[in-house]
Amino acid sequence: MNTGKGEKHHHHDHDHQEPPYHVIHKLPPGDSPYVRAKHVQLVQKDPEAAIVLFWKAINAGDRVDSALKDMAVVMKQQDRAEEAIEAIKSFRHRCSKQAQESLDNVLIDLYKKCGRIEEQIELLKQKLHMIYEGEAFNGKLTRTARSHGRKFQVTIKQETSRILGNLGWAYMQQGSYLAAEVVYQKAQSIDPDANKACNLCLCLIKQARYAAAHSVLDDVLQGKLAGSDDPKSRSRVKELLHELEACQSSLLSPKSSELCLEDAFVEGLDKLMSQWAPYRSRRLPIFEEISPYRDQLAC
Known part of the structure; x- marks a missing residue:
C-alpha cells in the first residue's frame, strides 16, 4: 500500500513523519461500525468482540459486503464455521452482486472445514458453470486476488x-x-x-x-x-x-x-x-x- 506520507527514508528520527494510524494498521479510514470492528480485529486482536461488531455493521448496513465476508473468516478461525455458513446464507441477499463470487469462495472453504463435501461439490460445479457461461469474474478475464497482504492478478x-x-x-x-x-x-x-x-x-x-x-x-x-x-x-x-x-x-x-x-x-x-x-x-x-x-x- 502506498502510504504517501512517511515514505521518505530520513536518517534523523525527528524528521520522520509517521504515516496515518489507519494506514499503519491497514484499517479503513473514518469511524463507523465496520471500521470499529476492523480495529478490534486487527489492533486489539480480540476476535470474539470483533464478531459482535461485524454483526452490528451488517445490521447497520455499513460496508455489508466486507463485514459479512470478514466476519465469516474470523468465525472460521474461531472454529465457528457452521455458524459462519448460516450467516452467509442468511445475509448474502443484502450484499452487492459483485460480492457474491467471493462469498462463494468463503463458503467453499467453510464447507471444506466442516466436512460438508456434497455441498462443496455442488458449489464448485456451480462456479465451473459460471465460468462456462462467461459470468465469472463479473464478466472480466482477470480478477485481483489478495494473499498475505499482496495483490496479484488471477486469470480465468x-x-x-x-x-x-x-x-x-x-x-x-x-x-x-x-x-x-x-x-x-x-x-x-x-x-x-x-x-x-x-x-x-x-x-x-x-x-x-x-x-x-x-x-x-x-x-x-x-x-x-x-x-x-x-x-x-x-x-x-x-x-x-x-x-x-x-x-x-x-x-x-x-x-x-x-x-x-x-x-x-x-x-x-x-x-x-x-x-x-x-x-x-x-x-x-x-x-x-x-x-x-x-x-x-x-x-
Whole structure:
C-alpha cells in the first residue's frame, strides 16, 4: 500500500513523519461500525468482540459486503464455521452482486472445514458453470486476488484449474478416485503444478495403477512443474514414493483391485454425467480422455 506520507527514508528520527494510524494498521479510514470492528480485529486482536461488531455493521448496513465476508473468516478461525455458513446464507441477499463470487469462495472453504463435501461439490460445479457461461469474474478475464497482504492478478484459466483442483480433492474425500483423477488431469492440462500432480498420483495409487502414478511423480522429481522445489512438495513426493514402494511390494490380488476400479469407474462416470450435463457439446473431450480406461475394464 502506498502510504504517501512517511515514505521518505530520513536518517534523523525527528524528521520522520509517521504515516496515518489507519494506514499503519491497514484499517479503513473514518469511524463507523465496520471500521470499529476492523480495529478490534486487527489492533486489539480480540476476535470474539470483533464478531459482535461485524454483526452490528451488517445490521447497520455499513460496508455489508466486507463485514459479512470478514466476519465469516474470523468465525472460521474461531472454529465457528457452521455458524459462519448460516450467516452467509442468511445475509448474502443484502450484499452487492459483485460480492457474491467471493462469498462463494468463503463458503467453499467453510464447507471444506466442516466436512460438508456434497455441498462443496455442488458449489464448485456451480462456479465451473459460471465460468462456462462467461459470468465469472463479473464478466472480466482477470480478477485481483489478495494473499498475505499482496495483490496479484488471477486469470480465468488459473481460476478454472484451481476450482477443478478443489473438486478433485472433494471427490477424493468421497473415495471417488476415478472422478478425482479425471478432474485433476483436466486441471493439470490447464495450469499444471506440483501440488495437483501429487494429488493425481495419490488417485492412481488408490486405483492400484502404480506405473502411471510413478510417471506423474517423475515430472515433479525432474522439476518440470511449478512448485516442484517447494519443501512441502519435496516431502510429499518422498511420502508418495514410500507409499508406492509399499504397495508394489505387497502382492494385491488382481481380482480385488479390478473390482475397486470398476466401482470407482461407474461412480466417477455418474458424477461426470451430472457435472457436465448442462453443456453436452463441451462434455465430449472429457469422455475421450477417460475412454482408454474402458479397455482396462473389459478384461
